[in-house]
Amino acid sequence: MNYGIVSQEQLEQIDTILADKLIKLGVDCVIIIDMAGNIITAKDNGESKYDVYSFAALAAGNFATVDAMAKLVGEAEFSLLFHKGQDSNIHFSKIDDELLLISMFGKDISLGFLRLNVVEAIEQIKTVWDTSSS
Amino acid sequence: MSFINLKDKVVQVKIVYYGPGRCGKTTNLEYVNRKFRDQIQSEMVSLKTHGDRTLFFDFLPFDMGQIKGYDIKIQLYTVPGQVKYNATRKLVLKGVDGVVFVADAMEKQREKNIRSLNQLHENLQAYKESIFKIPLVIQYNKVDLKDHGVPILPTAVLRKDLNSRLKVPDLEASAITGYNVAATLKKIISATVVSIQKKLL
Secondary structure, eight states, X not given: OOOSEEOHHHHHHHHHHHIIIIITTTOSEEEEEETTSOEEEEEEOSSOOOOHXXXXXXXXXXXXXXXXXXXXXXXXXXXXXXXXXXXXXXXXXXXXXXXXXXXXXXXXXXXXXXXXXXXXHHHHHHHHHHHHHO | OOEEETTXXXXXXXXXXXXXXXXXXXXXXXHHHHHTGGGOOSOOEEEEOTTSOEEEEEEEEEEEEEETTEEEEEEEEEOOOSGGGHHHHHHHHTTOOEEEEEEEOBGGXXXXXXXXXXXXXXXXXXXXXXXXXXXXXXXXXXXXXXXXTOOBOOHHHHHHHHHTTTOOOEEEOBTTTTBTHHHHHHHHHHHHHHHHHHXXX
């Protein structure tokens, strides 16, 4: 799979999915990264100012570490992670072996509702992505 | 693998500083962080132990300006040097575009340099990369110690040990004083960008 280059059209489609499914819901910031820590795309609600590049590097490291832990306990993978804070939360979900979707959101959104939307967004992103690799 | 965003015209390039424990990888990045503060928008991220040794990696992103209309974002990483952390080193090497091998010029570190370079070779193979093909620069660090009476290996010996087969650009440096730190960075950036251009054309 040649994931190194994504066309403008694909990125726009992915951005639309993220905006429709997650930003509209009230998520502060959504990032798609690859496992090497590169940012594929980042979308936010226009208010949040995160240092997304450092975030991507740390998130990829974090996910890789948890993956290694999964193998230690005999799991193939832990496909999602959730970090809860007082005011903001982070949700990580695997799109495929190379891609990760990260959502940062405040306390107004329920985790269950977010997860439902993340699942739908991932399904849609996969279809866009698969057309690029086939 | 560098990531190229055709929509925003951004190329992300991953460069990893590799080498044995306490050879000065983090010190290299810290110097770059201080020296080029104006070009760096974010803070350097360091995941370290209480003893100040790198536990996972250091990360320093900076903008290099444009090439053919594309913004080049350089991302510098270091690995933990301690022998027992090879699993972590491997993780950091994922998707690497260019490597700086930092060797410790101190006489007593001779064997550790060679072992570390061999392990880099193996770790790259795990990602189907070859140490003979990937952009690589070797830095012989700590040459300033000579003035403090610490026995260090002559560059000719280091070169024979580490660079006789690879034949990559190499230079003496002192990360603590900054001598040749920027020169090392310049060399690896240009080698890496040229290699990415070649892959694309």
